[in-house]
Structures are given as structure tokens and as C-alpha cells.
Amino acid sequence: MLSFEGVYRKRGGTLLSGLFGSDPFDFWVGRFYVGLFGAISLGATFLGIAVIAFAISRIGDGDLARVTITAPLREYGLGFAGFDQGGAWQTIVILATVAFAAWALREVEICRKLEMGYHVPIMFSFAISAWLVLQVIRPLLMGCWCEGFDLGFTGHLTWVSNTGFRYQNFYLNPFHAFGVLGFFLTAMVLGMHGSAILGTYNTDPDPVKETSNVDNFWRDYIGYSIGELGIHVLGFWLAIYTLIMSDLCILTSGTVVKDWVDFWHFSIPWFH
Ligand code: 07D
Numbered sequence: 217m218l219s220f221e222g223v224y225r226k227r228g229g230t231l232l233s234g235l236f237g238s239d240p241f242d243f244w245v246g247r248f249y250v251g252l253f254g255a256i257s258l259g260a261t262f263l264g265i266a267v268i269a270f271a272i273s274r275i276g277d278g279d280l281a282r283v284t285i286t287a288p289l290r291e292y293g294l295g296f297a298g299f300d301q302g303g304a305w306q307t308i309v310i311l312a313t314v315a316f317a318a319w320a321l322r323e324v325e326i327c328r329k330l331e332m333g334y335h336v337p338i339m340f341s342f343a344i345s346a347w348l349v350l351q352v353i354r355p356l357l358m359g360c361w362c363e364g365f366d367l368g369f370t371g372h373l374t375w376v377s378n379t380g381f382r383y384q385n386f387y388l389n390p391f392h393a394f395g396v397l398g399f400f401l402t403a404m405v406l407g408m409h410g411s412a413i414l415g416t417y418n419t420d421p422d423p424v425k426e427t428s429n430v431d432n433f434w435r436d437y438i439g440y441s442i443g444e445l446g447i448h449v450l451g452f453w454l455a456i457y458t459l460i461m462s463d464l465c466i467l468t469s470g471t472v473v474k475d476w477v478d479f480w481h482f483s484i485p486w487f488h
Pocket of ligand 1: 308312316343344345346347349350367375376377378379380381385386387392395396399459461462463465466
């Protein structure tokens with residue numbers, strides 16, 4: 217344990233301790249906090265990995281690069297499918313969703329222990345929203361689990377390509393374009409921030425002066441520095457914007473828009 221870690225390792229602030237006054241999961245393994253939701257998340261993850269391994273063994277393709285656990289066929293609609301007919305996919309999707317949600321709730325309990333804001337679980341929940349939209353919400357809206365993406369490296373990429381072309385030209389989906397813009401912008405500002413921090417690391421024994429070295433660099437270079445807190449607030453909102461656009465891009469495809477080429481054939485009178 218590092219010298220300051222003891223300060224943060226306080227029991228309590230968890231759901232179970234709030235409800236019953238005690239929490240048997242309120243402990244650490246090494247430097248990792250476990251907690252009720254950590255145990256649920258790990259349990260669902262191990263079970264999910266076991267189902268994946270079992271499903272792969274039945275497919276009989278030992279090549280992990282191309283092995284794919286496919287979504288149920290269209291004939292099953294929103295019903296349950298047999299294990300080899302898409303039931304494996306359904307089981308894995310349920311277990312993965314439980315694992316992701318429990319992990320977000322574990323983050324909430326850690327935030328409560330550290331008496332900090334909920335920014336981390338909020339941000340992670342937006343990442344989970346992409347998974348939920350793709351695998352649960354859009355299939356429900358389209359009336360078929362077959363709409364979810366297949367699980368596997370090549371399988372999910374094939375799904376993206378097929379789904380993109382099914383709506384003619386996915387580049388013409390404006391939410392997709394705004395999402396792409398957000399991913400690129402987020403990567404760029406993260407790269408700018410990371411390189412500025414690493415570039416000024418150890419330039420001054422005083423961390424406050426080190427921070428002003430970063431500010432000075434950007435003011436010298438582009439005439440403006442968003443500041444230490446500002447860059448993190450920008451990253452937070454950029455990532456949320458990006459994920460909302462990505463959610464909208466796939467949520468609208470097939471539900472309200474069937475053809476993104478045709479979508480642009482509207483006419484705004486004052487535009488021409
Ligand atoms: C999904 C991650 C959540 C992570 C979680 C936790 C695990 C895995 C394992 C369960 C959102 C961790 C998870 C550990 C668990 C198991 C077994 C984050 C997620 C919860 N596109 N496109 C996007 C670009 C084209 C198409 C998004 C670029 C073509 C479709 C993003 C290009 C066509 C869909 C994006 C490009 C096309 C997308 C994806 C360039 C194909 C979507 C990122 C330069 C012909 C998808 C919500 C994302 C989407 C999506 C970028 C091209 C089709 C904006 C840069 C033109 C059908 N594309 N695309 O959202 O919006 O991450 O998903 O060409 O469905 Mg696209």
C-alpha cells in the first residue's frame with residue numbers, strides 16, 4: 217500500500233451498508249476495491265467468458281480471428297432462440313450488460329467513498345449506452361434480435377459494413393458524421409493534452425509552476441490555453457457529445473430512415 221492510500225480506504229458509503237448497516241463485500245484485494253457490484257461484475261464476466269468458450273467449442277472453428285457468435289435468425293423475432301441458433305448470443309449479451317452496469321455501479325460506490333463527483337460513472341454510462349442501443353434498444357424497435365451485431369472480430373466488422381450499405385451510404389448519415397467528428401476531435405485534444413503534460417513533466421519541482429509551463433506553452437503556441445480543469449471538462453463533454461451522436465446514428469437507421477441517400481433529397485426553399 218502506498219503511504220497515502222490508507223486515507224482513501226474507508227469502509228461504508230455503499231448500497232448494502234446504507235440498507236443493512238453492514239456490507240460483507242466492502243473490502244480490497246491488493247489495491248483493488250471489490251464491493252457488491254465488483255463481485256457481480258466479475259461473476260457475470262467469468263460466466264460470460266465460459267459461455268463464449270463453450271459456444272466457440274461447439275462452432276468448432278479454432279481461429280479466434282474469424283470465429284463469430286451470431287445473433288438469432290430473423291424467424292425468432294424477439295423470442296428466445298436455441299443455444300446454437302442465437303441463444304448463446306442472447307446469453308452473452310445479457311451477461312455482458314449485467315457486467316457493464318455493475319461495473320458502472322462499482323464506480324459510483326468508489327466515488328461515494330472518495331467523496332468525489334460522479335463524472336467517471338456518468339461518462340462510462342454513455343459508453344454503455346452505445347452497447348445498449350446496438351444490442352438491445354434498436355433490436356427491440358426493429359422487432360428482432362437479429363438486428364444486433366454478431367460477436368467476434370471479423371463478425372462485428374462484417375455487420376458494420378453490411379448495415380452501413382443496407383442504408384445505401386452511411387457517410388451521408390449526419391449523426392454518423394457528427395459522431396466521427398467527435399471521435400477525431402476527442403482523440404486530437406487528448407493527444408494535445410497528453411503530449412503537453414508529458415512534455416513538461418519534471419520541468420519544475422513545484423507542480424504549480426509545472427502547470428503554468430503547460431499554460432505558457434499553449435499561449436505561446438496558439439495564443440490560448442484552456443487550462444488544467446478546462447481540458448478535462450472539454451474531454452468530458454466532447455466524449456458525451458460523440459456518444460450521443462453515435463447512439464442517434466444507429467438508432468435512426470432502419471427505424472425512421474431507410475435510405476441515407478434519399479434522406480438528402482429534401483428541399484429548403486431559400487437554399488437554391
Ligand atoms: C460501442 C463501446 C462500448 C464499450 C463498452 C465496454 C467490451 C467488449 C465483449 C460482450 C461507441 C467495453 C466492451 C470489453 C465486450 C463481449 C464479447 C462505443 C462502444 C460498453 N465510421 N458505422 C460508428 C466511423 C463507416 C457504421 C461509430 C469512421 C462506413 C454502422 C463511429 C469511419 C460504414 C455503425 C464510427 C466510418 C459505416 C457505425 C462507432 C471512416 C460501413 C454503428 C464507434 C473513417 C460501410 C456504429 C453506436 C462507437 C455506431 C458506427 C466511425 C465508416 C457503418 C462514430 C471514423 C461508411 C452501421 N462508426 N461506418 O459508437 O454508431 O463507439 O455505434 O470511414 O452502428 Mg461508422
